[in-house]
Amino acid sequence: MLSDSEYDLLRRMVEKGVSKAKLDDLPSIVGLDKSAIASLSELLQSKGILKIMERREKKYSLTNRGVEALRDGLPEENLVKLVAQGVTELGRIRKELGDESGIAIGIARRNGWIMINKGSVELAKPIDVVLRELEETKSLLRNVAEKGSGDSKLLGGLIKRGLVREEEVVEKIILPAKPLEQVLEEASVEKGRLTHHDLKTGRWALVKLRKYDVSAEPPGIRLGRRHFLSEFLDMLRDLMKELGFTEAEGPLVELELYNFDLLFQPQDHPAREVHDTLWIRDPVYGRLEGLEDLVERVRRIHEKGWGYTWSTLKASKHILRSQTTSVSARIITSKPDPPIRYFSLGRVFRSDVIDASHLPEFHQLDGIMGDGSTCFRDLLGMLTEISGRLGFKVRFKPGYFPFTEPSVEGYVKLPTGKWLELFGAGMFRPEVLEMAGISYPVAAWGFGVERLAAAYYGLADIRMLYSEDMDFISNFPARRMR
Amino acid sequence: MPVIRLSLEKLTGLTGLTSHELKDTLFRLKCESEEVEPGILEVEVNPDRPDMLITEGLVRAVNGLTGEETGYPGYPVVGTDYTVELGNLGARKYIAVGVVENVNVDEEYLEELIQFQEKLHVTFGRKRRKAAIGFHDLSKLPCNRLEYTYIDPSKTRFRPLHWDREMTGLEVLRETEQGKLYGNINLEQGQHPFLLACGEVIAMPPVINSDITRVEPGTHSLLIDVTGPDKWTVMKLLDIITVNLADREGAKIGRVKVLSRGKETVTPLLEEEKVELNPDYTQRILGLEIPVQEQAEILERMRYNAVASESKLTVTVPPYRVDILGEIDLVEDIAIAYGYDNIPLKTTWTVMRGELSDRTVFAREISDILIGGGFVEVMQLALVGPTILAGKWDPGTLVEIGNPVMAEYSILRPSLIPGLIQVARANISASKPIKAFEIGPVVYKDNVVVKESWRLGLLYMDDEASYEQLQAVVYKVLRLLGTEPGAAESRHPYLIEGRTGRIYANNVEIGFLGEARPDVLLEFGVEYPTVLAEVDLDKLMEVAGWIGS
Structure with a gap:
């Protein structure tokens, strides 16, 4: 039985044609870590597959003095060079060479390079011959420095002189105890993972897969996910589509005309004041070109209904829409033939300070329906249906909106026991229909999305809907939407 | 929405209801209520019913709905010898004055009266701009001949309400809290409205009254003045006040x-209005068949007088009902009295085929593809601030809010890229790689015209992150949508030159892609290489032929 990694080592050795190799050389040949090879080969030796032979070898290296000699010259070399330069007085030579002078003189004399006569030194051979002979010693030193090897007989003198150090090292040689191809062929392997190679070569049949701890916790992973609020919006869209509603869109930067005037909100209505509605620095006003008929109808009906002088300029002012009912207003001014069923889902903006239950920007879902004879009973029925599909039993309360009559608000009880205002709704006022230029009744409603979504997901703080934390989004619990 | 605090004991006493029944009835009358402390009921009143901002008004409506008292009995009005002479007037040119005798103010009622006045000021009076109210103790008036006129406040002295010294009108405007709040409403060319009695100031509308006519516990009868630039609002406000005061036991309205200029009118007007209601209209709007006689009875419970004939109802609308513009408003009251809960729901409709918008369908497809690539969707607000735009955008292209609440939310995002860098920053300690996308609207100015478009933004951040890692994703998306991708070298303030490409789909430019510049990343504290891309989905949708079905 071989382990996966033992098998792997042997396979690599066979692939690279290794029959006998030093342990030190193997890592670069088979591409495995030296310590892994060392322990695997021990294991394989115990299984009688590999043999590890030890070879003792002498290794040479320069001592500090050897390094210096190679760099600054051997003492005897320095001696003969001095003499060649004309320094012959023994006393002065001793002074120049210092401690090295004794060795230098001894060697030079032994080699027959100098003679000493009455305290005066002279060369016994021409200097170039002496230097050539010296070169033999130096090349020995160089060889040691570069390769760490050399002939022990030749190096004996240098070792004695303390220029070269001799050490004995043990080198491991790895060689097969059996033909490895055969071992591989016959081995059964215990492995952690099944590989492509196993399947391709048929090795899988010999492979014994190690048991896993199947209950161990796997590593963490981040999956691609839809954002949970985005999913919630889509759930609402699907719900409306199921009920036969078609999705419509409108601009975020809207004219007051569509956001307020067409919805019969008088121009001095508190909701239109600076502290409630966000306006655009530039361009402050939009264009009403092509809307002359509509503008005249709006003027007439405002002035008749509220008794004030209506301002076209005010109606042309740009604001960030405060309600998606502006989209509903746009739809009815296009005078579609009944039956109509439209919804819009988009961002609206308010002058609110951000906190756990307020955002300066949130989504609304608006819907309108008019089949020619749509009545308040249809509206209450449809609102009950929508609420029911969201899993809520709704409680109706009469309400007030400037653009609907009768008006109704829908409240639902949350699992926490708190009541949530789910929607505001009503039949568009006759004035609204007349301004738009249609003659059939239209039921309309608007849902606030974020508070509903926060309640739905059990989030205490509405700001968590816009978390930027990837792990929070990616790990958000999946749930059946409805 | 205005909220008033009333005595629960007084309300239950006047209606004969338990507190639970009372709350339930108020709910049916559009009012949410809650006992916030023992004995105190907080009632939220809709702004269309200023007549219900006081105990008497609420009781009138509640007792009607329960059938305790019905119809509009009218209010007897007696003549008085009080007169108001109009002088030189500016914009605040209308005044209505009335007397209510035997109101008998005690401590509790005084508090309620002040609350009533304050709530009317805020709502119907539009913070005193459209109309403002003054209450005076009738017995303390210096005389019965009043004058309403604009005069020079610097030359007019009086002692303002609750002050212990006299001051000039100008000092009132500068030194009193009310003067600072409301002083600029009606100061016109150095003149301000004053109400005088035989030359003595009794009020400086809409700012403050004089202390000499101060109403206090023990005051028997009241004189009420209402002033404003809008006649209808002024007249109606006096109607609402006098009627509610007259509902006090033994109280009587007096005419002024x-x-x-020689012409004489009398206030309060207390004019009833007749509205004709076609009973078929009720049926058409509500979808309920309510016999005409029953409709009349229901309207009586909503405190109208209603006379039924075969084909129409003639309805008398009380003067305090300022929310009745036409027959539709009567229909709502019929529905309210009928009870929304009693209306049978209609739950069958013609089958219609609903459709999602092109953008929705397209965004879903792209999201699905990207999620397959391990990208996580993020959602951010479209409102951003100058900090995150970091001066890298041409101010002429930014759509800025004129009256932002906070600088952080003062500009509509011109691109998804700044937000994605925020996402990168927020996730620097999360495990890498960070792969995120966002789909949503951006708003910008193009040649002074405001434009909006839907964009796809992509973020890739890791220990190492390179152009082609995100390019591969963008190209794959474009190919899956059936378009041929392409790119050309480009520049972008956030991206490294030479590693930034303009992206094409079928040779139409649809966005850009590139490696974020290290200085930009470090400016936002992002210490990881980041690649960013933005694609105009509206353009891509067109190129890919995903519009319409």
């Missing part, structure tokens, strides 16, 4: 003559 208003004299203007």
Whole structure:
């Protein structure tokens, strides 16, 4: 039985044609870590597959003095060079060479390079011959420095002189105890993972897969996910589509005309004041070109209904829409033939300070329906249906909106026991229909999305809907939407 | 929405209901209520019913709905010898004055009266701009001949309400809290409205009254003045006040003559209005078949007088109902009295085929593809601030809010890229790689015209992150949508030159892609290489032929 990694080592050795190799050389040949090879080969030796032979070898290296000699010259070399330069007085030579002078003189004399006569030194051979002979010693030193090897007989003198150090090292040689191809062929392997190679070569049949701890916790992973609020919006869209509603869109930067005037909100209505509605620095006003008929109808009906002088300029002012009912207003001014069923889902903006239950920007879902004879009973029925599909039993309360009559608000009880205002709704006022230029009744409603979504997901703080934390989004619990 | 605090004991006493029944009935009358402390009921009143901002008004409506008292009995009005002469007037040119005798103010009622006045000021009076109210102790008036006129406040002295010294009108505007709040409403060319009694100031509308006519516990009868630039609002406000005061036991409304250049009118008007209601209209709007006689009875419970004939109802609308513009408003009251809960729901409709918008369908497809690539969707607000735009955008292209609440939310995002860098920053300690996308609207100015478009933004951040890692994703998306991708070298303030490409789909430019510049990343504290891309989905949708079905 071989382990996966033992098998792997042997396979690599066979692939690279290794029959006998030093342990030190193997890592670069088979591409495995030296310590892994060392322990695997021990294991394989115990299984009688590999043999590890030890070879003792002498290794040479320069001592500090050897390094210096190679760099600054051997003492005897320095001696003969001095003499060649004309320094012959023994006393002065001793002074120049210092401690090295004794060795230098001894060697030079032994080699027959100098003679000493009455305290005066002279060369016994021409200097170039002496230097050539010296070169033999130096090349020995160089060889040691570069390769760490050399002939022990030749190096004996240098070792004695303390220029070269001799050490004995043990080198491991790895060689097969059996033909490895055969071992591989016959081995059964215990492995952690099944590989492509196993399947391709048929090795899988010999492979014994190690048991896993199947209950161990796997590593963490981040999956691609839809954002949970985005999913919630889509759930609402699907719900409306199921009920036969078609999705419509409108601009975020809207004219007051569509956001307020067409919805019969008088121009001095508190909701239109600076502290409630966000306006655009530039361009402050939009264009009403092509809307002359509509503008005249709006003027007439405002002035008749509220008794004030209506301002076209005010109606042309740009604001960030405060309600998606502006989209509903746009739809009815296009005078579609009944039956109509439209919804819009988009961002609206308010002058609110951000906190756990307020955002300066949130989504609304608006819907309108008019089949020619749509009545308040249809509206209450449809609102009950929508609420029911969201899993809520709704409680109706009469309400007030400037653009609907009768008006109704829908409240639902949350699992926490708190009541949530789910929607505001009503039949568009006759004035609204007349301004738009249609003659059939239209039921309309608007849902606030974020508070509903926060309640739905059990989030205490509405700001968590816009978390930027990837792990929070990616790990958000999946749930059946409805 | 205005909220008033009333005595629960007084309300239950006057209606004969338990507190639970009372709350339930108020709910049916559009009012949410809650006992916030023992004995105190907080009632939220809709702004269309200023007549219900006081105990008497609520009781009138509640007792009607329960059938305790019905119809509009009218209010007897007696003549008085009080007159108001109009002088030189500016914009605040209308005044209505009335007397209510035997109101008998005690401590509790005084508090309620002040609350009533304050709530009317805020709502119907539009913070005193459209109309403002003054209450005076009738017995303390210096005389019965009043004058309403604009005069120079610097030359007019009086002692303002609750002050212990006299001051000039100008000092009132500068030194009193009310003067600072409301002083600029009606100061016109150095003149301000004053109400005088035999030359003595009793009010400086809409700012403050004089202390000499101060109403206090023990005051028997009241004189009420309402002033404003809008006649209808002024007249109606006086109607609402006098009627509610007259509902006090034993109280009576007194008429005051208003004299203007020899012409004489009388206030309060207390004019009833007749509205004709076609009973079929009720049926058409509500979808309920309610016999005409029953409709009349229901309207009586909503405190109208209603006379039924075969084909129509003639309805008398009380003067305090300022929310009745036409027959539709009567229909709502019929529905309210009928009870929304009693209306049978209609739950069958013609089958219609609903459709999602092109953008929705397209965004879903792209999201699905990207999620397959391990990208996580993020959602951010479209409102951003100058900090995150970091001066890298041409101010001429930014759509800025004129009255932002906070600088952080003062500009509509011109691109998804700044937000994605925020996402990168927020996730620097999360495990890498960070792969995120966002789909949503951006708003910008193009040649002074405001434009909006839907964009796809992509973020890739890791220990190492390179152009082609995100390019591969963008190209794959474009190919899956059936378009041929392409790119050309480009520049972008956030991206490294030479590693930034303009992206094409079928040779139409649809966005850009590139490696974020290290200085930009470090400016936002992002210490990881980041690649960013933005694609205009509206353009891509067109190129890919995903519009319409």
